[in-house]
Amino acid sequence: MSVAPDAVDGYLAQWALERPDLDVSPMAIIGRVSRLAALLQVRLDAVFAEYDLQSWEFDVMATLVRSGAPYELTPGALDRSMMITSGTTTHRITKLEQRGFVTRRRDEDDKRVVHVKLTDAGRQVFDAAHVAHIENERTMLEPLSEQDRTMLLSGLRALSGALGDGAGASGDTQRA
Amino acid sequence: MSVAPDAVDGYLAQWALERPDLDVSPMAIIGRVSRLAALLQVRLDAVFAEYDLQSWEFDVMATLVRSGAPYELTPGALDRSMMITSGTTTHRITKLEQRGFVTRRRDEDDKRVVHVKLTDAGRQVFDAAHVAHIENERTMLEPLSEQDRTMLLSGLRALSGALGDGAGASGDTQRA
DNA sequence: AATAGTTATCTTGACATCAAGAGATTGGCA
DNA sequence: TGCCAATCTCTTGATGTCAAGATAACTATT
Numbered sequence: 579m580s581v582a583p584d585a586v587d588g589y590l591a592q593w594a595l596e597r598p599d600l601d602v603s604p605m606a607i608i609g610r611v612s613r614l615a616a617l618l619q620v621r622l623d624a625v626f627a628e629y630d631l632q633s634w635e636f637d638v639m640a641t642l643v644r645s646g647a648p649y650e651l652t653p654g655a656l657d658r659s660m661m662i663t664s665g666t667t668t669h670r671i672t673k674l675e676q677r678g679f680v681t682r683r684r685d686e687d688d689k690r691v692v693h694v695k696l697t698d699a700g701r702q703v704f705d706a707a708h709v710a711h712i713e714n715e716r717t718m719l720e721p722l723s724e725q726d727r728t729m730l731l732s733g734l735r736a737l738s739g740a741l742g743d744g745a746g747a748s749g750d751t752q753r754a
Numbered sequence: 755m756s757v758a759p760d761a762v763d764g765y766l767a768q769w770a771l772e773r774p775d776l777d778v779s780p781m782a783i784i785g786r787v788s789r790l791a792a793l794l795q796v797r798l799d800a801v802f803a804e805y806d807l808q809s810w811e812f813d814v815m816a817t818l819v820r821s822g823a824p825y826e827l828t829p830g831a832l833d834r835s836m837m838i839t840s841g842t843t844t845h846r847i848t849k850l851e852q853r854g855f856v857t858r859r860r861d862e863d864d865k866r867v868v869h870v871k872l873t874d875a876g877r878q879v880f881d882a883a884h885v886a887h888i889e890n891e892r893t894m895l896e897p898l899s900e901q902d903r904t905m906l907l908s909g910l911r912a913l914s915g916a917l918g919d920g921a922g923a924s925g926d927t928q929r930a
Numbered sequence: 931a932a933t934a935g936t937t938a939t940c941t942t943g944a945c946a947t948c949a950a951g952a953g954a955t956t957g958g959c960a
Numbered sequence: 961t962g963c964c965a966a967t968c969t970c971t972t973g974a975t976g977t978c979a980a981g982a983t984a985a986c987t988a989t990t
Contacts, residue, residue, distance in 0.1 A: 584914035592820040600884070604891035607903065608794055610910040615791030616837060617917050618784055634976075644768040654938060661792065663978055668940055670976085690938045690985045708776070715780035721916040726909055727783065733898075733906025734786040738760035740897040741793050810946075830968060839948055844970055846946090866955045866968040 586610045611737075618718070625714045629707040636711070638670050639679065639704040642696040649696040656694065679703065762786050787913075794894070801890045805883035812887070814846050815855065815880040818872040825872040832870065855879065 586609050593602045619633070626633050641659050642649045651659070653667045660667070671694050674680045679700030685691035696704070719727065762785050769778045795809070802809050817835050818825045827835070829843045836843070847870050850856040855876030861867035872880070895903065 581911050581915060584911060584919045586914070589820060592822070596820060596822055597884075600888060601892075602888060604888065604895050607895060607906055607910065608798075608891050610907075610914065611787060611794060612791050613919070614910065614913055614917070615788050617919055618787060621917070622784075632976090644765060644772060646768070646772055652938080653940090664939065665941075665979080666977055673976095688938085688986070692939065708773075712776060712778060712780065715784050716777075718916065719780050719783060719913075722912050726912040729905035730783055730909025730913060731786075733902055733909050734783065734790065735757050735760060736898050736902040737790055737895075737906060738762070738786065739758060740894065741790070741797070743760045743789070743793055808946090828968080829970090840969065841949080841971075842947055849946095864956070864968085868969065 584610075586613060607737075621718060622711065622714065625710050626707060628710065629703060631703070631707055634670060635674060635677075635679070636704070636707060638674060639696060639700055640708070642680070642694070643701070643704060643708075649701065650693050652691055652693060674700070760786075762789060783913075797894060798887065798890065801886050802883060804886065805879060807879070807883055810846060811850060811853075811855070812880070812883060814850060815872060815876055816884070818856070818870070819877070819880060819884075825877065826869050828867055828869060850876070 586606060589609065590602060590606060593600065593605075623633055626636050637660060638656065641656060642651055645651055645655075653664065653671060656662075656671075657664050657667050662670075671680060671682065675682055679697055681695050681697055683693045683695065685693060722730070762782060765785065766778060766782060769776065769781075799809055802812050813836060814832065817832060818827055821827050821831075829840065829847060832838075832847070833840050833843050838846075847856060847858065851858055855873055857871050857873055859869045859871065861869060898906070
């Protein structure tokens with residue numbers, strides 16, 4: 579390959595010296611996915627910060643918008659969609675409520691249930707951040723050739739399949 | 755494609771309905787990387803737990819072992835290698851020291867410097883977990899065809915390059 | 931109706947992490 | 961030599977997260 583070695587190549591080389599008896603090649607894929615996710619997160623956070631948002635705040639609002647009008651979900655639905663525990667959801671909603679980006683409303687019929695709704699203010703902030711976020715993602719992928727993207731996408735989908743991440747699977751975690 | 759849709763395909767479909775004016779296609783790659791990293795982490799943690807280890811504990815010990823004999827680094831070197839702040843490093847070392855997996859030793863010549871060294875007990879636990887960890891990774895990738903792996907690897911390396919993650923770049927984060 | 935089990939949300943306590951800065955030591959330069 | 965800037969580690973306070981369980985409300989069965 580003519581490609582420049584990256585950080586993971588460095589780790590592989592170190593392991594080859596220290597434990598030549600072990601085949602650490604799976605790390606070339608799995609280690610890179612983890613590492614790239616961390617590197618990507620830093621870049622994504624930088625744009626969210628321009629809109630005074632934490633990535634988890636963007637995540638919650640994105641989940642509400644994705645759900646379609648009236649941009650309203652229960653805490654339980656947010657739990658499942660974002661792969662977080664209920665305690666975390668409560669905390670997130672409370673914080674966003676304090677900032678005026680969502681409202682809480684108790685259900686009339688089933689008083690256990692709460693409805694979390696994106697406010698107009700929340701929607702405005704989100705939409706602005708969303709456009710910048712997508713542009714940010716587009717820019718990060720710009721150096722990749724069409725072939726790179728196709729291969730990467732195929733590979734990632736195959737890995738999704740290998741891990742059993744079906745369309746019905748719960749969990750979000752990715753940003754928008 | 756004949757591949758089954760995954761969770762990210764679901765999000766893309768939702769966005770296509772809600773905001774057909776936006777091109778959210780970069781999410782197909784970037785969102786998947788983030789999501790896959792989270793899913794992988796869950797699987798990796800499960801094996802670490804069998805050895806009563808947190809993934810950050812495994813990370814620290816892996817960094818020490820990778821560095822070669824005498825399996826000793828300074829907190830600063832650990833900071834840089836693991837992409838964490840110095841406060842976090844202090845905390846990690848203290849915890850591992852309490853468990854008897856590493857020792858702290860002040861440098862004789864430069865009294866600001868500390869040397870963190872893996873103990874024999876730490877090495878034993880790490881080696882056992884390491885073997886299981888690699889086997890775990892291997893199993894996760896087993897469903898992928900040779901072509902899938904090649905494409906995925908090429909794509910990931912291309913993305914590494916796009917993000918400027920050179921071999922000299924600091925930061926670790928990936929597990930072993 | 932009364933009760934037991936289920937569901938939905940929230941609370942509590944512990945913990946890993948970060949940002950910012952404090953404390954200690956070293957090295958260079960006047 | 962004496963002092964200032966740089967370096968290295970650690971401390972502090974805040975935050976987001978989870979696991980476990982508490983609380984309240986609903987449902988089904990008797």
